[in-house]
Each structure stands twice: as C-alpha cells, then as structure tokens.
Amino acid sequence: MFMEIVQFPCKPGQEEEFEKTVSSLMPRFKTLKGFQGFELRRSVEAPSKFYLMVRWEKLEDHTVGYAQSDVRPVVGAALGAFAGGAPTVEHGKLVAS
Helix, strand or coil: CCCEEEEEEEECCCCHHHHHHHHHHHHCCCCCCCEEEEEEECCCCCEEEEEEEEEEEHHHHHHHHCCCCCHHHHHHHHHHCCCCCCCCEEEEEECCC
C-alpha cells in the first residue's frame, strides 16, 4: 500500500467549506482502481493547513491511474478554489507499524 500525502494550505476563513468539499469529492475516488480510502487532517498549530492522505494499492494507481482519470480535473478545480498557496504532494510506504 502507498500513501499519497497532500499538504494543503487553505485560504483562512474557508476551512469548514474546504472540509465539506473534500468529503463530497471522495465518492468519485471509489471508482478508481487501487483506491483504498482517505483521511483529512487539520493542523492544530496552523488551522488553515490540511493533510489529505489517500491510500492506494500501488503507486501507479495514483501517479498514472488517477493522473489520467476524469476525476483529477474535477478535484483540481474544486480544491483549487480554496488554495492559500501551492499544495505539496509526496508518497510514502509503510515501513513499520
């Protein structure tokens, strides 16, 4: 399993609407090969910063499957409206638990 980790700076004052929008978009991901779930976490120290963690079966399910899907532009447009800066995306794999 791979984890896509998106650090998303939200425009101040739009945090609650951002949370609702992310939740409303997630059913679209269920149609994608390899999607295994997600979590949205909000920073305690910087309340306008979020961490979206999406679990994928394989790295390519995100880097190729999602990237070439019709879901990506919809998600990008919807979340882009809340961007208070450039999001960063990294991938992680489980090495201990």
